[in-house]
Structures are given as C-alpha cells and as structure tokens.
Amino acid sequence: MSGDNWVKRRDNLEANIPDAWNLICISIEQAATAFAYTRYARERKSICVARRINDCVHMVIAPVSGGPSEETFDICLDRKKHRVFSRHETVEKASLKFVADSQDKAVLVGKDGSQLTEDQASEFFMKSFLFPEG
Numbered sequence: 001m002s003g004d005n006w007v008k009r010r011d012n013l014e015a016n017i018p019d020a021w022n023l024i025c026i027s028i029e030q031a032a033t034a035f036a037y038t039r040y041a042r043e044r045k046s047i048c049v050a051r052r053i054n055d056c057v058h059m060v061i062a063p064v065s066g067g068p069s070e071e072t073f074d075i076c077l078d079r080k081k082h083r084v085f086s087r088h089e090t091v092e093k094a095s096l097k098f099v100a101d102s103q104d105k106a107v108l109v110g111k112d113g114s115q116l117t118e119d120q121a122s123e124f125f126m127k128s129f130l131f132p133e134g
Contacts, residue, residue, distance in 0.1 A: 012104045013082065020098065020106035021055075021077045024084065027118035028057050028075060028126065035130050046070065048130060055079070059129060073129045084108060086125045093128075096121060 004012070032050035035041050041048070049060045056076040062069040075086045078095075085095035096108040101115065108116045116124065 009100055009104070013098060013100045013106055014079075016100070016104065016106040017077070017079060017082065017098055020108070021084070023118045024108070024121050025052055025057055027122040028059075031119075031122045031126055031130075032059065040131060059126070061130070071129070073126075075125045082106075084121070084125070086129075088129075094125060096124065 029050045032048040035048040045064045046061050047064055049062060051058050051060075055078075056074045059073040059075065060069045061071045073086065073088055075084065077084055082098040083095050084098070086093045096110065096116065098106045099109050101107045108121045110116055110124075
C-alpha cells in the first residue's frame with residue numbers, strides 16, 4: 001500500500017519474493033525444456049536440464065547421448081540482498097534486483113529500472129549460456 005512507511009514496504013517486499021522467485025524458476029525450467037527443440041540444440045546434439053537446489057536453479061548442458069556435461073551454470077536467489085544472480089563456477093556473471101511494484105508484489109528490474117517479466121528475466125540470465133555464439 002502506498003501509505004505504508006518504508007519499513008512496512010520492505011517487509012512486504014521480503015514476504016513476496018518467494019512467490020516471485022517461484023515464477024522465475026518455472027520460466028527458467030520452461031526455457032530449458034524448450035531449448036531441446038531448437039535447431040541450435042539439435043545441431044549440437046545437446047539438451048539443457050534445469051534442477052532446483054535450495055535457492056538456486058542448476059543448469060546443465062549435456063549431450064543427448066548421456067555423456068559428460070558440457071557446461072554448467074547457476075541462477076540463484078539472494079534473499080538478503082533482494083536479488084537474483086547468475087554464476088558460472090564461482091564467478092558471478094549478472095544480477096537483477098527485486099523491487100515492489102504498485103501492488104506491493106516483488107518484481108525484477110533491469111539496470112534502467114524497467115520491470116521485467118519472468119520470461120524476460122529468464123532470457124536475461126540464460127541467453128548467453130544457451131546460445132554462446134550470439
């Protein structure tokens with residue numbers, strides 16, 4: 001509510017982050033599944049597997065034949081800092097911050113402050129991982 005003070009707004013944001021994170025995870029999982037049907041994946045004979053582990057979605061690109069994985073990547077929730085970030089091994093690659101929208105729901109925003117949909121957020125984190133050539 002717009003009449004709440006900053007402490008109440010902060011509390012509302014923290015209470016709404018788990019629901020927003022769940023929707024982002026669903027979008028990430030759907031994108032990982034859709035990757036298998038792309039021409040790029042078929043040419044590389046690869047699939048992308050997304051698995052939730054605690055506050056992260058662990059992504060693996062692996063050969064369809066079941067051999068060793070080619071690449072791994074994590075997209076994680078940082079509850080304390082109200083953000084989602086990606087990392088490759090131990091190196092952080094990118095992050096987006098949660099803010100409260102006009103209905104006090106937690107949403108991710110880009111660097112310019114624009115609100116991102118779950119699909120846009122999954123693209124932001126996954127595109128260079130799934131399609132490294134561009």
